[in-house]
Amino acid sequence: MALIDTASTMIFTDYSSSSSSSTARLLLFNTAKLRNFPKTISTFRRSNSLQFGISSRTSPRTIITHCSSSSTSAMQVNNETFAKVIDGKRVAQDIREEIGVEISRMKEEIGIVPGLAVILVGDRKDSATYVRNKKKACDTVGINSYEARLAEDSTEEEVLNHISKFNDDPSVHGILVQLPLPSHMNEQNILNAVCIEKDVDGFHPLNIGRLAMRGREPLFVPCTPKGCIELLHRYDIPIKGKRAVVIGRSNIVGMPAALLLQREDATVSIVHSRTKNPEEITRQADIIISAVGQPNMVRGSWVKPGAVLIDVGINPVEDPASPRGYRLVGDICYDEARKVASAITPVPGGVGPMTIAMLLSNTLLSAKRIHNFR
Numbered sequence: 481m482a483l484i485d486t487a488s489t490m491i492f493t494d495y496s497s498s499s500s501s502s503t504a505r506l507l508l509f510n511t512a513k514l515r516n517f518p519k520t521i522s523t524f525r526r527s528n529s530l531q532f533g534i535s536s537r538t539s540p541r542t543i544i545t546h547c548s549s550s551s552t553s554a555m556q557v558n559n560e561t562f563a564k565v566i567d568g569k570r571v572a573q574d575i576r577e578e579i580g581v582e583i584s585r586m587k588e589e590i591g592i593v594p595g596l597a598v599i600l601v602g603d604r605k606d607s608a609t610y611v612r613n614k615k616k617a618c619d620t621v622g623i624n625s626y627e628a629r630l631a632e633d634s635t636e637e638e639v640l641n642h643i644s645k646f647n648d649d650p651s652v653h654g655i656l657v658q659l660p661l662p663s664h665m666n667e668q669n670i671l672n673a674v675c676i677e678k679d680v681d682g683f684h685p686l687n688i689g690r691l692a693m694r695g696r697e698p699l700f701v702p703c704t705p706k707g708c709i710e711l712l713h714r715y716d717i718p719i720k721g722k723r724a725v726v727i728g729r730s731n732i733v734g735m736p737a738a739l740l741l742q743r744e745d746a747t748v749s750i751v752h753s754r755t756k757n758p759e760e761i762t763r764q765a766d767i768i769i770s771a772v773g774q775p776n777m778v779r780g781s782w783v784k785p786g787a788v789l790i791d792v793g794i795n796p797v798e799d800p801a802s803p804r805g806y807r808l809v810g811d812i813c814y815d816e817a818r819k820v821a822s823a824i825t826p827v828p829g830g831v832g833p834m835t836i837a838m839l840l841s842n843t844l845l846s847a848k849r850i851h852n853f854r
């Protein structure tokens with residue numbers, strides 16, 4: 481268990497008020513394995529003996545570090561140029577409107593309404609929130625949503641039965657199994673069972689394999705990496721011939737993001753937890769996509785002047801001033817990096833909303849393909 485005192489908490493809060501603080505101390509949760517954060521934090525709050533800490537169910541590691549902007553703080557008020565903010569929330573909204581128009585056209589012309597089925601296993605609060613948000617997003621564009629909720633102690637077979645039912649259901653065009661799954665389940669078996677024509681997450685090995693191969697086309701591209709590239713396109717940020725660095729190599733974000741950048745003719749390097757001197761590599765990048773799950777890991781000094789920064793990380797950090805008791809920050813130390821970069825995505829309001837927009841887009845794409853509608 482880690483402890484933090486009230487004084488540190490105060491300094492931490494100062495950081496959120498951004499421009500006036502030159503040095504801030506943050507309590508950093510190691511959230512790579514801590515996606516049930518609202519639950520975890522409410523657990524902290526119930527504890528009398530701790531201000532906050534990491535529960536034993538999650539990561540044992542609490543890091544306290546600095547995310548300062550001291551090298552540039554002298555110029556903070558005057559003469560400072562800030563990176564353009566890549567507004568994922570706005571772009572996602574535009575995309576949703578475009579999708580809504582297409583869905584109406586499809587319904588009018590062939591009487592088909594796309595359907596998305598989500599399978600949620602267990603009672604993680606964050607997963608339940610994501611699933612609720614996906615359902616709301618479906619409602620706003622006119623996609624029918626179907627949901628299967630299974631108890632934490634369900635068997636793999638029960639999950640496979642639901643997948644099989646949705647595979648066979650003609651009103652379902654997309655199937656998403658919310659991750660992570662309970663640890664007693666074999667994620668590979670379950671993701672393999674989703675038929676590739678309905679694999680709107682793009683996590684099936686055949687879709688990933690095709691993404692990796694030249695001359696092959698996946699039926700679906702994973703939503704988060706697709707959203708990152710879409711943001712670059714919509715902001716007219718060139719990728720071809722650029723040096724791109726992806727931080728993180730997970731199956732769902734880092735690895736497919738690197739493959740997509742390569743498909744866009746970037747020269748790609750991948751930084752992971754075993755990389756030595758990652759900042760030497762990131763400093764060469766024209767484009768950085770960070771998907772690590774370490775709050776504020778990428779400092780201003782890691783960034784080449786003028787680079788474009790896409791921050792996938794969603795990391796909860798304690799914030800007593802926030803109604804939820806925490807707030808979300810990215811992997812990139814935003815206040816430092818925006819003084820060096822030419823463009824940057826915020827957290828929240830950057831990649832997150834794009835992930836959901838891409839899920840809707842993949843569901844529409846699937847329904848169009850299945851019904852041969854152009």
Ligand SMILES: NC(=O)C1=CN([C@@H]2O[C@H](COP(=O)(O)OP(=O)(O)OC[C@H]3O[C@@H](n4cnc5c(N)ncnc54)[C@H](OP(=O)(O)O)[C@@H]3O)[C@@H](O)[C@H]2O)C=CC1
Pocket residue numbers: 511512513515704727728729730731732733734751752753754755758771772773774777792793794795831832833835
């Ligand atoms: N905005 C969105 O829509 C989404 C956001 N996310 C967020 O993105 C982040 C990453 O998610 P995900 O890919 O699923 O996470 P994973 O934990 O699966 O992967 C994290 C990756 O980061 C690498 N890594 C961990 N620590 C370091 C370090 N200190 N230096 C360099 N690399 C490191 C790991 O390396 P190694 O392989 O060596 O272990 C791993 O490849 C999380 O914050 C998650 O919440 C995720 C999905 C969607």
Ligand SMILES: Nc1nc(=O)c2c([nH]1)NC[C@@H]1CN(c3ccc(C(=O)N[C@@H](CCC(=O)O)C(=O)O)cc3)C=[N+]21
Pocket residue numbers: 610656657658659660681703704794808827828829830831832833835836
């Ligand atoms: N099968 C599967 N597919 C996924 O795509 C998948 C998953 N499992 N498991 C969990 C991760 C995480 N993820 C996010 C989606 C949206 C936001 C999002 O909209 N975030 C908002 C903030 C929301 C808030 O304020 O809580 C934002 O960044 O602005 C974040 C994260 C999808 N994931």
